[in-house]
Amino acid sequence: MDETTKENFLKALTKVIPPDRLYTEDEISDDYGHDEINTIFHLPEFAVKPMTTKEVATVMQCANENNISVVVRGAGTGLVGGAIPTTGGLLLDLSGMNEIKQLDTDNLTLTVEPGALLTDIKQYTETRGFFYPPDPGEKTATIGGNISTNAGGMRAIKYGVTRDYVRGLTVVTALGNVMHLGGKFVKNSSGFDLKDMIIGSEGTLGVITEITLKIIIKPEVTMSLLVPFPNFKDAIKAVPNILRSGITPTAVEFFEQNVIKYWESFSQKIFPEDGHQAYLLLSFDGQKEAQIEDDYEKIAELCLEHGAEDVYVLDDVKQQEEIWSARGAFLEAIKDSTTEMDEVDIVVPRSEIVSFVQYVHQIATTENIRIPGFGHAGDGNLHFYVCRDDYDQKTWQEKLTKVFDALYQESKTLGGQVSGEHGIGIAKKVYLRKSLDEVTYTAMKKIKQVFDPNNILNPDKIL
Amino acid sequence: MAYKTFTKEDYTAILDLINDNDRVLYQDAIQEEYGHDELGGTESLPDVVVLAASTADVSKVMTYAYENNIPVTARGAGTGLVGACVPIEHGILIDISKMDQILELDEDNLTLTVQPGVLLMTIGDYTAEHDLFFPPDPGEKSATIAGNIATNAGGMRAVKYGVTRDFVRELEVVLPTGKVVTFGGKVVKNSSGLDLKDLIIGSEGILGIITKAVLKLLPAPKKVISLLVPFPTLRQAIDTVPEIVRSENVPIAIEFMEQDVILDAEEYLGKKFPDHSADAYLLLRFDGNTDEEVEKAYQPVADLCLKQGAVDVFISDTQEREDSIWKARSAFLEAIKGSTTDMDELDTVVPRSKVNEMVAYFPEVSKEQGIRIKSFGHAGDGNLHAYMLKDDLSEAEFQKRMTKTMELVYEKAHNLGGLVSGEHGIGYAKKRYLKETMDPVNLELMRGIKKTFDPKNILNPNKVFDV
Numbered sequence: 001m002d003e004t005t006k007e008n009f010l011k012a013l014t015k016v017i018p019p020d021r022l023y024t025e026d027e028i029s030d031d032y033g034h035d036e037i038n039t040i041f042h043l044p045e046f047a048v049k050p051m052t053t054k055e056v057a058t059v060m061q062c063a064n065e066n067n068i069s070v071v072v073r074g075a076g077t078g079l080v081g082g083a084i085p086t087t088g089g090l091l092l093d094l095s096g097m098n099e100i101k102q103l104d105t106d107n108l109t110l111t112v113e114p115g116a117l118l119t120d121i122k123q124y125t126e127t128r129g130f131f132y133p134p135d136p137g138e139k140t141a142t143i144g145g146n147i148s149t150n151a152g153g154m155r156a157i158k159y160g161v162t163r164d165y166v167r168g169l170t171v172v173t174a175l176g177n178v179m180h181l182g183g184k185f186v187k188n189s190s191g192f193d194l195k196d197m198i199i200g201s202e203g204t205l206g207v208i209t210e211i212t213l214k215i216i217i218k219p220e221v222t223m224s225l226l227v228p229f230p231n232f233k234d235a236i237k238a239v240p241n242i243l244r245s246g247i248t249p250t251a252v253e254f255f256e257q258n259v260i261k262y263w264e265s266f267s268q269k270i271f272p273e274d275g276h277q278a279y280l281l282l283s284f285d286g287q288k289e290a291q292i293e294d295d296y297e298k299i300a301e302l303c304l305e306h307g308a309e310d311v312y313v314l315d316d317v318k319q320q321e322e323i324w325s326a327r328g329a330f331l332e333a334i335k336d337s338t339t340e341m342d343e344v345d346i347v348v349p350r351s352e353i354v355s356f357v358q359y360v361h362q363i364a365t366t367e368n369i370r371i372p373g374f375g376h377a378g379d380g381n382l383h384f385y386v387c388r389d390d391y392d393q394k395t396w397q398e399k400l401t402k403v404f405d406a407l408y409q410e411s412k413t414l415g416g417q418v419s420g421e422h423g424i425g426i427a428k429k430v431y432l433r434k435s436l437d438e439v440t441y442t443a444m445k446k447i448k449q450v451f452d453p454n455n456i457l458n459p460d461k462i463l
Numbered sequence: 464m465a466y467k468t469f470t471k472e473d474y475t476a477i478l479d480l481i482n483d484n485d486r487v488l489y490q491d492a493i494q495e496e497y498g499h500d501e502l503g504g505t506e507s508l509p510d511v512v513v514l515a516a517s518t519a520d521v522s523k524v525m526t527y528a529y530e531n532n533i534p535v536t537a538r539g540a541g542t543g544l545v546g547a548c549v550p551i552e553h554g555i556l557i558d559i560s561k562m563d564q565i566l567e568l569d570e571d572n573l574t575l576t577v578q579p580g581v582l583l584m585t586i587g588d589y590t591a592e593h594d595l596f597f598p599p600d601p602g603e604k605s606a607t608i609a610g611n612i613a614t615n616a617g618g619m620r621a622v623k624y625g626v627t628r629d630f631v632r633e634l635e636v637v638l639p640t641g642k643v644v645t646f647g648g649k650v651v652k653n654s655s656g657l658d659l660k661d662l663i664i665g666s667e668g669i670l671g672i673i674t675k676a677v678l679k680l681l682p683a684p685k686k687v688i689s690l691l692v693p694f695p696t697l698r699q700a701i702d703t704v705p706e707i708v709r710s711e712n713v714p715i716a717i718e719f720m721e722q723d724v725i726l727d728a729e730e731y732l733g734k735k736f737p738d739h740s741a742d743a744y745l746l747l748r749f750d751g752n753t754d755e756e757v758e759k760a761y762q763p764v765a766d767l768c769l770k771q772g773a774v775d776v777f778i779s780d781t782q783e784r785e786d787s788i789w790k791a792r793s794a795f796l797e798a799i800k801g802s803t804t805d806m807d808e809l810d811t812v813v814p815r816s817k818v819n820e821m822v823a824y825f826p827e828v829s830k831e832q833g834i835r836i837k838s839f840g841h842a843g844d845g846n847l848h849a850y851m852l853k854d855d856l857s858e859a860e861f862q863k864r865m866t867k868t869m870e871l872v873y874e875k876a877h878n879l880g881g882l883v884s885g886e887h888g889i890g891y892a893k894k895r896y897l898k899e900t901m902d903p904v905n906l907e908l909m910r911g912i913k914k915t916f917d918p919k920n921i922l923n924p925n926k927v928f929d930v
Contacts, residue, residue: 106705106816152652161652164629177904184814186844187617187626187885189665191897191927192909196661200654217711240571246682246752287711291756349649351571379651420652432656439642443915444657450911462656 001045001088005066009090012062013048021049021096032091035078036138039342040426042084044071044091051096053170053178053209060207061176063090069456070174072203074115074142079343080425082149082202086460092207094144100124101210107184109167110213114144121213131218133159135251136421137328144208150200152421154251157243157378158285161421163199168212171198174205174452184212197447202423203458205451219285221292222250224314226323227303228276232256234307235278236353239377241306242282243350247295252378253281254353259330259372266333271326272319273312280308280377281327283320327374331383334372338387342400342427346411347381347420359410360384369399381420408435424462432462466921467532469510469554477511477555480523486561488512496541497556498549501603504807505546505891509536509556516561518635518643518674525672526641528555528921535639536923537672539580539607543614544808545890547667551925557672559609565589566675572649574632575678579609586678596683598624600716601886602793609673615665617886619748619792622708622843623715624681626886628664635675636663639917649677662912667888669923670916684750686757687715689785691777692768693741697721700743701819703771704842707747708815710767712760716748717843718792719822724799724839728791731798736791737784741774745842746792796848799837803852807865807892811876812846812885820879825849828871834864846885873900889927897928 013022023029024046033043046068050056063070069089076083085091098115103124110125110132119139125132135153136146145151147169152161168182181195182188198206229235232254239252256278260271282299286292300311314320335341348356353375364371369391373384386403388396408418408431417435418424424432433441445463448455467473478487488494489511498508515521528535534554541548550556562578565585569576575590575597584604586597600618601611610616612634617626624630633647647653647660663671694700700719707717725739738744747764751757765776779785800806813821822838829836835854840847851868853861873883877900883889889897898906910930913920920930 104816105709107814108708150652150654150658152654156651160629163658164625173904173908179902179904179908181905183880183882184816185812185846185881185885186621186815187615187812187841187846188882189615189617189810189884189886189888190882191665191889191901191905192670192912193615193628193661193665194905194908196658200656200658205657217709217713220711240573243573244570244682246685248682288759291759345654347650347652349569349572350651351569351649376652381650381652415649417648417650417653417655419654420650421654423654424656436656437644439638439644440646440659443638443644443659446915447657447659447662447912450908450915 001068006045009062009066009068010046012066013046013059016055016058016062017048017050023047031076032073033084035076035081035083037079037343040081040084040086042086042088044085045088047091047093049093049096053172056092056172056207056209057176057178059092060172060174063456064175064454067454067456069459071458072207074145075117075140077138077141078145078149078425079422080427082423082425082461084426086426095142097209103128104184108215109184110215112143112211112213114142114208114211116143117141118143118146125215126218129218130215132165132213132215134162134165137331143211147199147208147211148202149421149423152379152381154253154376156376157252158248158250163196165214166195166199166211167214169195169198169208170210171206172209174454174457179206202425202462204448204461205457220287221289222283222285222320223292223296224281224283224320224323225296225300226273226312226314227280227282228273228309229278229280229307230309232278232357233354235280236357236377238280238303238306238308240350241302242299243378245298245302247299249282249299249378250285251283252376253327253374254377255279255330255374259334259374262337262372263326263330263333266336267326267329272323276309281323330374334385334387338370338389340388340396341385344384344404344407345381345419345422346407346416348411348414348416350380352414352416353377353380353382355414356382356410360407363403363406367399367403369403371403404431426461429462466534466552466554469533473531473533474511476527477513477524480527481513481520486514486516497538500541500543500546500548502544502808505549507549507551507553509550510553512556512558514558514561518637521557521637521672521674522641522643524555524557525637525639529640529919532919532921534921534924537668539610540582540605542603542606543610543890544887545892547614547888547890547923547926549891551891560607562674568593569649573680574649575680577608577676577678579673579676580607582607583611590680591683594683595680597630597678597680599627599630602796608676612664612673612676613666613668614886614888617841617844617846619716619718619841621841622717623713628661630679631660631664631676632679633677634660634663634673636671637674638671639919639922667890667923667927669913669926671922685752686754687748687750687785688757688761689779689788690747690761690765691737691779691788692745692747693738693774694743694745694772695741695774697743697822698819699772700745701822701842703745703768704818705815706767706771707764708843710764712749712764714747714749714764714843716746717841718746718839719842720744720746720795720839724795724837725791727798727802728794731801732791732794734787737777737788746788795839799850803854805853805861806850808848808850809869809872810846810848810884810887811872811881813876813879813881815843815845817879817881818842818845818847821847821876824872824875828868832864832868834868845881869896891926894928
């Protein structure tokens with residue numbers, strides 16, 4: 001960017017954003033240069049913290065006029081570099097737009113600003129007897145970020161993903177126009193589904209500035225089952241039988257002994273009912289205790305019929321919290337067990353999970369590298385972490401590339417997709433490219449051009 | 464628009480591609496049905512009809528049309544209500560109704576792979592045999608699945624289960640260039656690039672032709688029970704709806720109806736409805752796995768209705784009663800049609816909290832414009848169907864009054880935060896109302912997307928919006 005453009009742009013920005021929310025040069029925090037996984041670093045030239053849709057729109061108009069690239073950032077909890085301003089330019093920090101604006105108990109919607117944290121939404125709705133079902137592990141993420149990656153989470157089998165709970169969006173376009181997509185209605189057959197184009201587009205098509213979420217009545221009772229199996233195959237093979245039973249758990253998580261060991265040494269605690277090769281962790285929710293009991297007893301029997309070694313019922317809140325907080329800390333525990341790591345967040349059809357996990361084990365052996373993981377067995381979304389351990393930088397990069405290439409190739413063969421919930425960002429671009437056919441890839445590129453003719457919105461990402 | 468004029472040579476070329484005389488209809492062989500849909504307000508015949516038997520057929524014909532600049536329209540069972548499958552610019556009509564095979568039931572992933580021409584009722588029967596269930600439940604059971612996907616059909620179970628969009632995992636699509644692509648997959652979650660699958664769903668055949676779909680299924684609920692709840696006034700009935708939706712056990716359906724429509728249905732079917740003494744009714748449906756579970760779900764809702772002023776609560780706990788109620792409900796459209804000389808419909812959707820305001824507006828505008836209006840609808844999801852009846856009006860007068868009525872109703876819906884169509888689509892008939900109620904920024908993006916998919920504007924031209 002030349003100095004004149006820079007000066008003009010800064011001048012334009014100062015007319016819109018007060019100095020305490022406008023940052024340049026030394027005022028720009030290092031945090032703005034990376035996300036949670038921390039493998040890529042690049043700082044923006046300017047950063048602003050807008051507080052209203054109008055401010056965002058005016059800023060976008062200035063950016064478009066001056067041809068400045070714009071990257072939107074929420075809480076920076078992403079794992080694929082989606083919020084990193086790799087081309088410099090302007091960073092739009094939306095964390096200040098974090099108001100919960102309206103609870104509509106007739107239409108069962110919650111209207112929020114994009115910077116509202118998942119944990120705030122959870123707290124706000126649940127204390128009032130309502131419930132926002134999507135449940136990504138990272139609760140300090142913003143809702144705007146969740147929508148941009150179409151975050152999934154652990155309750156997807158029963159309740160679906162973020163996309164399923166977005167009723168309406170206010171979006172500022174690359175040209176600085178304000179668009180309202182969807183609304184407080186349940187059905188819509190009125191023209192193209194632009195709302196679903198924005199969801200999961202990782203900030204490349206528009207800037208989300210207000211959201212109307214669908215909420216439901218809070219389930220009064222939840223309980224969990226921890227079910228050990230002699231090996232991972234038996235554990236995973238039990239899952240389709242569970243989902244065909246007519247009783248849908250809210251979550252079916254899968255993990256193996258190695259991850260438990262990492263967690264134990266990370267947390268300095270002992271995992272309850274330790275010592276088995278593989279586990280399913282199931283949870284159930286509903287309004288009546290008796291109903292849930294009926295449900296989980298049937299599922300417990302079904303698991304035993306399909307080779308489970310035992311079934312532990314976790315019906316008090318403390319036990320449940322213990323197990324689920326362990327499950328929540330697996331990522332941190334694996335991170336702690338190594339020097340550096342990178343992740344895959346592949347999703348395969350449920351029926352192909354066994355084949356995929358087997359393949360991961362095989363690659364880990366042939367490449368002599370640790371690839372611990374766990375996953376959402378109910379929805380086929382598997383998280384594996386390739387660990388660097390003691391490899392030197394060069395060997396690590398070579399092995400990582402080789403392993404990634406192999407895993408994504410296998411996923412494609414099994415009918416899977418590159419990302420189930422974390423998105424593509426910059427880190428997974430090359431794998432998306434390989435997984436899509438030319439026609440589909442071109443269609444996405446052209447749609448990007450329609451929304452953002454000057455390619456200023458999060459350039460360099462996804463495509 | 465400068466399309467190529469369809470000639471005998473084009474017919475011969477297409478016949479060569481398909482290589483089956485019985486599946487390429489030309490001139491006199493083209494039945495009159497191909498010129499209109501269920502409602503019949505829009506009429507225009509194609510130059511040639513291709514009865515496609517495979518994705519390859521569709522792709523070959525589309526490629527030929529693209530190279531020669533000939534318009535193409537896809538048609539399923541022709542049960543649409545807004546003229547979306549009518550070939551306004553003539554050209555080629557691709558009838559996909561013969562691609563009607565169920566290709567695979569995958570019990571591990573709970574998916575059903577179907578060809579586009581499979582009928583909704585066939586899917587219903589097939590899944591029921593396997594104790595599985597495709598939840599979307601549009602009234603018209605003889606529609607094709609591709610037609611349902613193309614309009615994002617809603618139906619009566621949307622309150623609990625959602626709409627067609629929510630049950631489509633993967634689509635195979637022939638693009639206007641003739642190229643075949645697959646969007647989505649047998650996966651539950653997906654954050655891999657732009658959501659092209661959802662762009663195709665609801666695009667009414669103007670971005671691509673659906674040639675295969677992978678549907679999401681659920682285990683079938685074992686018990687279903689309905690409540691028919693008479694209310695002294697429609698207002699009381701509809702005021703009760705948000706209370707019901709806030710209760711712990713959401714019904715799968717919440718329909719409202721008025722006495723006059725029930726009387727029409729009784730006459731049309733020659734059968735008595737369980738009750739027709741009250742002014743207005745809510746019809747609720749609950750499902751679950753055991754009698755006990757369903758009973759626990761409906762009991763508090765029944766009490767709630769009585770508390771809100773319901774006259775009574777009829778429980779349809781026998782199959783016979785259940786059938787008689789829902790058969791009548793499904794016959795409403797036909798019954799209304801039978802009660803007049805001609806009619807047109809609207810299918811506006813408003814937030815649930817605004818249903819009362821919208822419903823109260825119908826008699827008002829009816830009186831003001833001098834046109835009979837009948838309505839019923841999905842009270843639980845805010846999707847209202849209103850029918851404007853011609854009765855003894857002259858054609859010119861009917862058109863005039865109907866157009867004015869539509870304008871007023873759509874404007875009202877827009878002001879209430881609603882939209883033109885909840886489930887029937889825009890097609891040809893509702894184009895101008897979409898244009899009037901939609902922000903130009905949104906419309907411009909839609910045009911841009913259409914252009915990238917269909918640069919020559921040959922696929923179902925003249926629909927949804929003007930390019």
